[in-house]
Amino acid sequence: MGRQFAPTEPYLVGREKVREFARAVFATSPIHFDPEAARAAGHADVVAPPTFPVVVQEHTLAQLLAEPDAGIDFSRVVHGDQRFSYSRAVVAGDELTATLAVTSVKTLGGNAMVTAESTMTDASGDHVVTAISTLVVRGDDA
Amino acid sequence: MTAASAATPFDGAAPDLAALAVGDVVAERTVALTRDSLVRYAGASGDFNPIHYRDDVAASVGLPGVLAHGMLTMGIAVQPVVDWVGDPARVADYQVRFTRPVVVDPADGAELTIVAKVGQVDAEAGTARIDLTVSAAGATVLGKAQVQVRLA
Numbered sequence: 001m002g003r004q005f006a007p008t009e010p011y012l013v014g015r016e017k018v019r020e021f022a023r024a025v026f027a028t029s030p031i032h033f034d035p036e037a038a039r040a041a042g043h044a045d046v047v048a049p050p051t052f053p054v055v056v057q058e059h060t061l062a063q064l065l066a067e068p069d070a071g072i073d074f075s076r077v078v079h080g081d082q083r084f085s086y087s088r089a090v091v092a093g094d095e096l097t098a099t100l101a102v103t104s105v106k107t108l109g110g111n112a113m114v115t116a117e118s119t120m121t122d123a124s125g126d127h128v129v130t131a132i133s134t135l136v137v138r139g140d141d142a
Numbered sequence: 143m144t145a146a147s148a149a150t151p152f153d154g155a156a157p158d159l160a161a162l163a164v165g166d167v168v169a170e171r172t173v174a175l176t177r178d179s180l181v182r183y184a185g186a187s188g189d190f191n192p193i194h195y196r197d198d199v200a201a202s203v204g205l206p207g208v209l210a211h212g213m214l215t216m217g218i219a220v221q222p223v224v225d226w227v228g229d230p231a232r233v234a235d236y237q238v239r240f241t242r243p244v245v246v247d248p249a250d251g252a253e254l255t256i257v258a259k260v261g262q263v264d265a266e267a268g269t270a271r272i273d274l275t276v277s278a279a280g281a282t283v284l285g286k287a288q289v290q291v292r293l294a
């Protein structure tokens with residue numbers, strides 16, 4: 001409870017990765033694809049779609065699921081809800097470091113609800129975005 | 143400079159906050175999903191859970207079929223708002239609850255319908271809350287889908 005994990009290795013946001021992710025979520029804004037359009041809008045490079053931080057968050061959730069003490073069976077995990085709170089948008093060239101904290105564990109009718117918060121900062125240590133997931137771990141009978 | 147599409151020429155300008163009223167529909171879109179979309183999203187996101195591309199695995203865990211990644215539905219659902227708001231960096235907060243899975247048929251795929259409405263306007267803070275109604279096969283698939291945008 002309130003347990004904090006070690007920060008992940010820095011994740012370097014690549015321009016082509018931003019474009020690939022943007023295509024995969026059916027994004028059309030030229031600010032995701034065209035560095036000129038992004039610069040015209042005041043950004044250093046192409047801007048990642050709002051849900052892009054999930055790519056970095058995956059690394060932190062992998063830490064949680066790999067934890068033998070947590071006893072979480074991946075095949076029983078269902079995504080309950082998801083939130084992103086941004087201080088600023090993620091831009092190609094960012095180096096993001098994520099720190100995972102488990103902020104709440106609740107049991108409800110045989111299921112466990114785990115809330116995991118991944119706080120992402122840039123190379124200067126400034127906050128960029130916090131990704132919050134609630135994972136529902138189905139009990140044996142559920 | 144490129145245009146997003148013929149229907150929505152891109153100018154990047156923010157909508158006028160003062161002109162917004164609660165209940166206004168600011169964007170609507172229908173997106174056709176196929177199994178190809180799921181494979182593409184798996185590669186882009188790194189989420190290779192086989193329930194998103196293998197019928198046998200989906201059936202073995204009691205699912206009605208191969209499902210779209212919840213995060214793919216979340217990622218698509220915000221796009222009409224991104225285009226309306228002019229710059230993805232104006233999204234300050236985005237949350238959803240996954241309430242119903244989106245089953246993607248191997249031949250016919252699935253159709254996601256997104257309606258984005260103004261839920262709240264805060265003139266002082268220069269922000270608006272946009273509420274999304276996202277449905278597939280006639281049923282809503284996301285709950286409490288809310289996007290906070292900075293307009294001033």
